[in-house]
Amino acid sequence: MLGLGIFLASCAASKVAMTDTESANYKYAKAKFSGYTKEQFVQGKTLTETNCIKCHRMKDPARFTEEQLNKIIPNMAKKAKISDADKDLVLKYYIASGKHS
Numbered sequence: 790m791l792g793l794g795i796f797l798a799s800c801a802a803s804k805v806a807m808t809d810t811e812s813a814n815y816k817y818a819k820a821k822f823s824g825y826t827k828e829q830f831v832q833g834k835t836l837t838e839t840n841c842i843k844c845h846r847m848k849d850p851a852r853f854t855e856e857q858l859n860k861i862i863p864n865m866a867k868k869a870k871i872s873d874a875d876k877d878l879v880l881k882y883y884i885a886s887g888k889h890s
């Protein structure tokens with residue numbers, strides 16, 4: 790009982806600043822990836838901004854479909870030498886922010 794209360798409280802406490810577009814993108818991805826949190830969305834964005842601009846500028850996710858991203862991002866994660874966990878966050882961020890067909 791006590792444990793559940795703490796769990797709910799910690800969930801309600803999560804407040805992350807997002808633009809309207811980001812909120813809409815996050816909601817889209819949350820329906821797709823069960824348990825996906827706003828923190829993970831923001832982490833994916835931050836990881837992209839820090840690891841994915843060494844060779845080219847930030848690539849706008851909105852230009853790509855989920856199918857394309859599933860091929861491109863794992864490849865790019867290898868180039869960027871990021872961990873599997875980080876790749877997962879970047880991929881979800883890109884799919885969230887990508888073309889919603």
Ligand code: HEC
Pocket residue numbers: 837840841842843844845848853861862865866868869870871879
């Ligand atoms: C070691 C260099 C390097 C790193 C690091 C890198 N990329 Fe790339 N990326 C490339 C090259 C080369 C291309 C192909 C040429 C181009 O589109 O500029 C490319 C292309 C892309 C494309 C466009 C593909 C297309 O079909 O137009 C996306 C999206 C992309 N990268 C995302 C990322 C993301 C996300 C990361 C971080 C996880 C990343 N890249 C890190 C070198 C890199």
